[in-house]
Amino acid sequence: MDIDSNQARMAEFLRDSRDKVLARWCELAMTSSAAGGSADELRLELGDLYALMLRAMAAADESAAGELAAALAELSRTRARAGASPGETALSVFTLKDAVYELVADSGDMVPEFLAFSRLIDELGVHTFETFAAAREQIIADQAVSMLELSTPVVKLWDGIIAVPLVGTLDSARTQLVMEKMLEALVATGADHAVIDITGVPTVDTEVAQHLLKTVMAARLLGAECTICGIRPQIAHTIVSLGIEFGDIATKATLADALAHALGRSGLRVGPA
Amino acid sequence: MDDQPIKSGDDVVRVRQLVRTAAAAGGLSLVDQTKLVTAASELARNALVHGGGGAARVEAITAANGRRGIRVTFTDSGPGIPDLEMALTDGWTTGGGLGLGLSGARRLVDEFSLTSEPGAGTSVVVSKWSR
Amino acid sequence: MERVPIIKIGQVLFVSIQIDLQDDSVLQLQEDLADELAVTKARGVIIDITAVEIVDSFIGRMLTMIGSMSRLFDAETVLVGMRPAVAITLTELGLTLPGVRTALNAEKGMRLLGGSV
Numbered sequence: 236m237d238i239d240s241n242q243a244r245m246a247e248f249l250r251d252s253r254d255k256v257l258a259r260w261c262e263l264a265m266t267s268s269a270a271g272g273s274a275d276e277l278r279l280e281l282g283d284l285y286a287l288m289l290r291a292m293a294a295a296d297e298s299a300a301g302e303l304a305a306a307l308a309e310l311s312r313t314r315a316r317a318g319a320s321p322g323e324t325a326l327s328v329f330t331l332k333d334a335v336y337e338l339v340a341d342s343g344d345m346v347p348e349f350l351a352f353s354r355l356i357d358e359l360g361v362h363t364f365e366t367f368a369a370a371r372e373q374i375i376a377d378q379a380v381s382m383l384e385l386s387t388p389v390v391k392l393w394d395g396i397i398a399v400p401l402v403g404t405l406d407s408a409r410t411q412l413v414m415e416k417m418l419e420a421l422v423a424t425g426a427d428h429a430v431i432d433i434t435g436v437p438t439v440d441t442e443v444a445q446h447l448l449k450t451v452m453a454a455r456l457l458g459a460e461c462t463i464c465g466i467r468p469q470i471a472h473t474i475v476s477l478g479i480e481f482g483d484i485a486t487k488a489t490l491a492d493a494l495a496h497a498l499g500r501s502g503l504r505v506g507p508a
Numbered sequence: 509m510d511d512q513p514i515k516s517g518d519d520v521v522r523v524r525q526l527v528r529t530a531a532a533a534g535g536l537s538l539v540d541q542t543k544l545v546t547a548a549s550e551l552a553r554n555a556l557v558h559g560g561g562g563a564a565r566v567e568a569i570t571a572a573n574g575r576r577g578i579r580v581t582f583t584d585s586g587p588g589i590p591d592l593e594m595a596l597t598d599g600w601t602t603g604g605g606l607g608l609g610l611s612g613a614r615r616l617v618d619e620f621s622l623t624s625e626p627g628a629g630t631s632v633v634v635s636k637w638s639r
Numbered sequence: 640m641e642r643v644p645i646i647k648i649g650q651v652l653f654v655s656i657q658i659d660l661q662d663d664s665v666l667q668l669q670e671d672l673a674d675e676l677a678v679t680k681a682r683g684v685i686i687d688i689t690a691v692e693i694v695d696s697f698i699g700r701m702l703t704m705i706g707s708m709s710r711l712f713d714a715e716t717v718l719v720g721m722r723p724a725v726a727i728t729l730t731e732l733g734l735t736l737p738g739v740r741t742a743l744n745a746e747k748g749m750r751l752l753g754g755s756v
Contacts, residue, residue, distance in 0.1 A: 411539070411727070414723075414726075414727050414730070415539060415723060415727065418723035418726055418727070419723055421723075421743065422723060422743065425743060425744075425747075427742075427743065427747070449730050449731075452730045452735055453723075453726045453727055453729075453730040455735075455741065456721050456725075456726040456729060456730070456735075456736065456741055457721055457723070457726055457741060457743055458719070458740075458741040458742035458743050458747060458748075458751075459743070517661035517662045517663050518661055520661060520662070521659050521660075521661045524659060524693055525659065528692070538724050539723075539724045539727050539728070541724075542692065542693065542722075542724035542725060542727070542728050543727075543728050543731065545692070545693050546693050546694070546695045546728050546732070549693055549695040549697075550695050550696060550697075553662070553695070553697060609695065609696045609697070612696055612731075612732040612733070612734075615731050615732065616728065616731055616732070
C-alpha cells in the first residue's frame, strides 16, 4: 500500500476512535507536561489539534497542513510563555503516538499505517521545537539591537558642543551607529564641536583607533571639530607602543578638560559669577 | 529586475536612480542605500569610461533566511582589466587622473565579485543586504 | 546638459547643487567657477550640497579640485550641508576632501569665510 492510502486508513481509524484516542492522549499529555492549565483547557487544545490533523491527513484541502503547523506553533508559544520547555511541548505531541499505539498494538494489522503516522507525528514534534528556537533567536537579535542603541547616547554639553560617551568595545558595527547618531546630532543641534569620551572603551588597539579616526573624519565633513577625551594611563601606554598617531586631533585626559578646550575654541571662557 | 544600458553620462545618473529606488523598496537603511548607490555610480562610470559602454542590471534578491537585498550586475565589453590585484588596491589610477574606484566600491557593499579577461570585457556583481 | 548657476553675493560666489549631476555638468561647473573667479575677483566660494544624495570618488575629486583652483585665485572654498549618509560613505571610501573647508550650512559657511573675506 502506498503512503497516501496508509494515511487515509489511519485517518479513518483515528476518526472512528476519536473519543478513546483523544481521552488517552490528554491523560498522557497531562502527566508529561509540567506546565499549568486545567485538564479541560488541555482537552480543548488537543481536540482542536486532533481535528486539524484529521483534515490534513485526509488531504482534504491545502490549507489544513498550514493551519496545523500554525496551531502547533501557537501551542508552542503559549507553553513557552507559561514557562514550559520546548521539549515538554514536543513531548505532548509525541504522546499521541503512544495513545494510538495502545489501541492498534493488539490487532497488529495496522503496522504500515502506524509507521507512516509515527513519522508524521515526529515531523510535527520537531516543528514545535523549531518554532520555539526561531522565536528565541528573534528575541535575542532584537535585544542585541536595543543594547547597541542604548549604549550609544549623544548629549548636548553646551551650545554648539555635543558629547559622545562610548561604553564598551568599539567594533565596526558600533562605529557605524556612533557615526550615524553623532552626525544626526550635529545637524539637529547645529553643533560645531563633538567630544568623544573613550573612558568606557576597555582597549584601544590599531583597529579601534581606525574607527575613532573614521568618526572624526565624518564629523569634519560636516564642519565639526572633535576632541577625544578619557585617555586612561593604561591605554595611553598601549597607544604609544602601537605607534598610533592621532595627528591633529586634540586629545584630553578628562571630559572636563575637553569641555574647557571646546569652549575655548568657541571663544568662550568659564569664570566666577 | 531592471536593465539599463550605460552609454552616456546621463545613463550613469539613470543607474543611480534605478539603484536608489530599488534599494529603498528593498528595505535598506538610508546609509546603506547611499553606500550602494555610490558604489553603483563608481561601477557604472567605470563601465562607461574604461569599458567603452556597457549595461547594468538591478535585481531584488532574498536570502534563505528571508533577508532581503539588492544585487547589481555591471557588464561591459571593453578591454578588460589586465592586473586585477593591482586594480583592487587603493589608489590605483589609469591615465587622466581618474581612479577605477573598484576598491572603494568594494568597501561599500556586502558582496563583490569581479571577472575580467583582457579583450573580453569585465563583469562586476555587487550586493547589499538589509539588516 | 544642466548648468549649475553661480550667484554672486558680495565677495562670495554661491553655488547650490540641487539635482543629481552627471559628470559633464560637474566639469562645466569647475570651468564656470574659474571664469567667475577671474572676472569678479571673489574671495570666497560656498558650495551647498544639502540636496546632494550621492558623492562618489569622481565628484569628490572634483570638489577637491575646485578647492585647489579657487586658492589659485586667492579665494577660499567652503562645502556646506553635507548629508550624514554622504559623510559616512565618503569616510568609508577614504575621501577626506583635503583643502576644502566644511560647515553645516550656508550661514555658518559665510561666517567661516567672514574672517578671510
